[in-house]
Amino acid sequence: MKRIGILSSHNGSGFDTIQKACEEKILDAQVVLVISNNSNAKVLEKASEKDVPNFLINSKKYPDEDLDLKITNLMKEFKVDYIFLSGYMKKIEKNLVSTFENKIINSHPALLPKFGGKGMYGTFVHEAVIKEKEKESGCTIHFVNENYDEGKFILQKSIKLEEDETVDSLEEKIKTLESKTIIEALKTLTNK
Numbered sequence: 001m002k003r004i005g006i007l008s009s010h011n012g013s014g015f016d017t018i019q020k021a022c023e024e025k026i027l028d029a030q031v032v033l034v035i036s037n038n039s040n041a042k043v044l045e046k047a048s049e050k051d052v053p054n055f056l057i058n059s060k061k062y063p064d065e066d067l068d069l070k071i072t073n074l075m076k077e078f079k080v081d082y083i084f085l086s087g088y089m090k091k092i093e094k095n096l097v098s099t100f101e102n103k104i105i106n107s108h109p110a111l112l113p114k115f116g117g118k119g120m121y122g123t124f125v126h127e128a129v130i131k132e133k134e135k136e137s138g139c140t141i142h143f144v145n146e147n148y149d150e151g152k153f154i155l156q157k158s159i160k161l162e163e164d165e166t167v168d169s170l171e172e173k174i175k176t177l178e179s180k181t182i183i184e185a186l187k188t189l190t191n192k
């Protein structure tokens with residue numbers, strides 16, 4: 001059974017999706033650790049409700065520590081096989097990237113390589129897609145390297161935009177698409 005660690009900055013929708021798939025035995029995996037950089041992150045409460053060990057790691061709590069090293073050591077302590085980024089808003093730094101090479105997975109709410117990179121997260125992505133009058137959007141599940149959104153693709157799925165698509169309607173459609181795509185992608189890694 002593969003052991004999954006989650007990094008999340010806010011709601012943790014990816015944690016919900018993966019935890020449910022593990023409980024339903026759709027994924028041969030277990031979420032063993034949740035880490036957030038945000039003391040107000042709902043994902044921390046959700047992890048506690050599921051009895052999943054969870055930790056707040058940020059520069060306010062650990063002002064004099066190397067957070068990259070701290071996160072890496074905690075993932076190793078919990079014997080994590082794969083790390084999933086669920087709306088994690090900070091750049092993954094070199095220790096974690098190199099220690100977990102091709103083991104860190106991110107879900108980006110657009111069809112990379114378009115609409116990726118610094119500043120491209122959450123509703124900013126959907127605003128840019130609509131502003132560019134794109135006919136389609138989607139999500140990209142990819143491995144994480146040292147740069148934002150440039151890792152090797154695992155799976156990409158697309159949807160057509162409606163004429164009257166709004167940021168809110170597109171965000172909702174993409175989140176629904178992601179929840180299926182994340183599991184489809186993770187199954188190729190955990191259910192071997």
Ligand SMILES: Nc1nc2c(c(=O)[nH]1)N[C@@H](CN(C=O)c1ccc(C(=O)N[C@@H](CCC(=O)O)C(=O)O)cc1)CN2
Nearest residue numbers: 088089090091092108117118119121145146147148149
């Ligand atoms: N080394 C990597 N780190 C991260 C990646 C990655 O692919 N490689 N993915 C991101 C997730 N993400 C898009 O999928 C993303 C998240 C955040 C940003 C961004 O611009 N962040 C701001 C800070 C925002 C905040 O603190 O609230 C910034 O860096 O100025 C871009 C892309 C997770 N990490």
Ligand SMILES: NCC(=O)N[C@@H]1O[C@H](COP(=O)([O-])[O-])[C@@H](O)[C@H]1O
Nearest residue numbers: 010011012013086087108109121122
């Ligand atoms: N570029 C990164 C990015 O925009 N990630 C997005 O955060 C959402 C999950 O947030 P949540 O875990 O707070 O629900 C997801 O829709 C994901 O695509």
